[in-house]
Amino acid sequence: MVVIHGWKSAPLGRSGLLKSITNLSKKLIAETSIKLDDINIIIHGGVYRRNFRVEPAFATHVQDALGLKCTLMTQDSSHCFSFDVSDGSCSPYVVLDAARNMLRIKPGGYCLITLGDERPNPQSKWPYQPISCVMIASLEGEGPRLVSTSYDLSEFDESTCVNMTFDERKSRNVIGSNNAVKQPANTTDSQFVGKINWLSGRHMHEFLSQYSSGTTNLHRVVDQSGKTVTATWN
Amino acid sequence: MSAETYHSRVVSFASYIPEQFVPLGDYAGIGDLPGKLDLHRLTGLDGHRKSKPEEGSLELAVKAAEKCLERANINAQQIDLVVNCAMGKIAGNLEMHLSPSLATLVARRLGIENATCFDMSNACSGMLTSIMLADTMIKSGEIEYALIVSGENVTSLIDEAKSNNLWLRSQAIASLTVGDGSAAYLIGRSDKPNQIAFSEPFTLAQYTNLCIGEAAKKRAGPSMRTKASQLQQGVLDNLGVFLGRSMKHMGLDWEKIEHTYSHPTSPKSMRKGGRVAEAALGQMKNFHNESHDIGNTGSTSHCMLMEKSIQSGDLKSGETTLLISFGSGLAMLAMHITMPEGIEEWS
Numbered sequence: 001m002v003v004i005h006g007w008k009s010a011p012l013g014r015s016g017l018l019k020s021i022t023n024l025s026k027k028l029i030a031e032t033s034i035k036l037d038d039i040n041i042i043i044h045g046g047v048y049r050r051n052f053r054v055e056p057a058f059a060t061h062v063q064d065a066l067g068l069k070c071t072l073m074t075q076d077s078s079h080c081f082s083f084d085v086s087d088g089s090c091s092p093y094v095v096l097d098a099a100r101n102m103l104r105i106k107p108g109g110y111c112l113i114t115l116g117d118e119r120p121n122p123q124s125k126w127p128y129q130p131i132s133c134v135m136i137a138s139l140e141g142e143g144p145r146l147v148s149t150s151y152d153l154s155e156f157d158e159s160t161c162v163n164m165t166f167d168e169r170k171s172r173n174v175i176g177s178n179n180a181v182k183q184p185a186n187t188t189d190s191q192f193v194g195k196i197n198w199l200s201g202r203h204m205h206e207f208l209s210q211y212s213s214g215t216t217n218l219h220r221v222v223d224q225s226g227k228t229v230t231a232t233w234n
Numbered sequence: 235m236s237a238e239t240y241h242s243r244v245v246s247f248a249s250y251i252p253e254q255f256v257p258l259g260d261y262a263g264i265g266d267l268p269g270k271l272d273l274h275r276l277t278g279l280d281g282h283r284k285s286k287p288e289e290g291s292l293e294l295a296v297k298a299a300e301k302c303l304e305r306a307n308i309n310a311q312q313i314d315l316v317v318n319c320a321m322g323k324i325a326g327n328l329e330m331h332l333s334p335s336l337a338t339l340v341a342r343r344l345g346i347e348n349a350t351c352f353d354m355s356n357a358c359s360g361m362l363t364s365i366m367l368a369d370t371m372i373k374s375g376e377i378e379y380a381l382i383v384s385g386e387n388v389t390s391l392i393d394e395a396k397s398n399n400l401w402l403r404s405q406a407i408a409s410l411t412v413g414d415g416s417a418a419y420l421i422g423r424s425d426k427p428n429q430i431a432f433s434e435p436f437t438l439a440q441y442t443n444l445c446i447g448e449a450a451k452k453r454a455g456p457s458m459r460t461k462a463s464q465l466q467q468g469v470l471d472n473l474g475v476f477l478g479r480s481m482k483h484m485g486l487d488w489e490k491i492e493h494t495y496s497h498p499t500s501p502k503s504m505r506k507g508g509r510v511a512e513a514a515l516g517q518m519k520n521f522h523n524e525s526h527d528i529g530n531t532g533s534t535s536h537c538m539l540m541e542k543s544i545q546s547g548d549l550k551s552g553e554t555t556l557l558i559s560f561g562s563g564l565a566m567l568a569m570h571i572t573m574p575e576g577i578e579e580w581s
Contacts, residue, residue, distance in 0.1 A: 049448075051448045052448055053447065053448040053449075054447045055355075055357045055445065056562040056563035057356050058355075059437075060439045060562075060563035060564075064442045064443075068439070071440070072471060073476055073479070073566075074475060075479065079436045081435035081436060081565070082437040082563065082565075083359075083437075083563075086355065087334050087338070088334030097350075101370040102367070105366065106434075153341065154347070156334070156342065161331065161333065162332045164329060173330075225338070227334050
């Protein structure tokens with residue numbers, strides 16, 4: 001079980017993903033009255049980064065931008081650990097599950113969760129309207145509680161995989177074209193299902209915006225590849 | 235660590251080391267580099283392994299995973315978690331896989347139907363970070379078996395680097411030290427405690443911009459730019475304290491550890507690191523620095539070195555091994571494991 005102490009989201013403007021996530025994180029930390037130094041873990045979830053960057057993890061850039069425990073190591077210095085995880089649009093729950101496990105390793109503190117994507121370059125087609133979303137999570141406390149997650153890859157269709165490919169005409173690496181599975185038609189009233197073309201940040205933004213305990217506590221994310229995750233909140 | 239219900243262990247591991255060896259002189263001879271730079275003298279490298287054209291990150295990862303599962307003698311359906319931690323996820327044709335996780339494709343190729351699958355990104359520390367997460371999930375009882383894989387198809391970085399004027403783009407020179415290969419670990423429940431232990435995990439983000447991997451400009455595939463000496467200095471400045479804290483955290487006696495493997499950015503940098511470690515904590519029993527013919531293979535590097543040790547008969551069942559990981563970011567993490575039973579029979 002992992003508890004969300006607070007969250008903030010905003011459409012990605014012209015400032016870029018790192019600035020958007022950093023600004024949201026600073027505002028959230030101020031609003032939740034959590035000390036910056038109490039954050040021991042940063043985990044980012046998302047697929048698309050500027051110029052298809054893969055190294056280092058985006059979360060390390062967030063840690064640097066926040067100036068969080070960026071000091072030489074001493075025998076008793078406190079430090080943060082940052083990394084990224086992803087699985088298409090199911091990334092928010094992969095991140096939340098990773099946060100729960102990391103909080104067992106570094107107990108007593110908080111995990112800053114960041115979700116977001118940005119257009120890799122102007123040459124890539126970009127049908128998305130990304131939303132950056134940040135959350136502060138811990139194992140205990142007040143707030144929405146993620147009770148369980150269930151992943152299903154039985155409907156995964158390999159033809160839907162998205163690749164970076166080289167466009168000879170543009171002389172640039174771009175997002176390749178891909179298929180997508182169909183939007184699921186039938187859902188129960190108690191289940192919130194986002195659109196199949198939403199990216200990670202938007203899925204969490206939309207769910208948390210309408211979430212209230214005791215009403216819609218099931219969140220189902222269907223990735224355009226057919227993979228799904230169903231999450232139960234309390 | 236809190237909330238431990240079960241114990242965990244490394245059930246098996248395996249690495250696929252491509253057969254084709256490319257000597258350093260074929261791509262980074264003294265005449266090829268600025269100022270008659272001698273890359274062999276600078277790094278201690280003799281060359282690297284190169285995958286076949288049809289072997290991308292996925293195919294490499296599957297080869298290691300199949301070998302790993304065969305060594306463990308378990309059914310693919312018993313696996314609850316598949317994590318891929320390759321950095322670039324580059325196919326043989328230099329396309330890069332983006333979504334969903336490459337781990338899903340690995341699972342599909344192996345016939346794993348009911349596992350949670352995701353990709354981890356933490357540069358060269360991705361493997362140990364993934365194993366640490368899997369270890370926690372096993373110890374809490376959430377899962378029973380986890381397969382962690384990586385296929386690094388990265389030698390196109392060498393061609394990209396050489397397409398630049400290296401006088402002007404000296405940060406591309408570190409790309410000449412990479413090699414292809416793959417690795418897989420199977421982690422599972424254990425009856426015995428203390429078969430796997432981890433250091434405190436650290437990210438020293440003040441060094442985050444010293445090594446950047448992203449899409450190449452005006453050519454297919456990836457590029458990498460590294461301020462290698464600054465990054466190495468960042469590691470060396472923190473290494474002694476990191477190892478001291480790690481021994482304390484894991485409750486280990488440094489001098490009793492039978493084998494030590496560090497992330498091999500190059501054989502010469504490992505020697506430097508080894509000197510810092512021994513100055514801080516004392517002599518190591520067996521410090522493995524055998525990357526001269528495989529290069530820096532990113533997240534697969536420790537497993538590649540251990541595979542070489544198995545082939546040479548250096549590793550025995552029950553021996554204790556310390557893996558020390560550094561990844562751009564700068565991530566620092568160490569893992570102490572007991573070698574699985576039956577390792578002497580692994581072919």
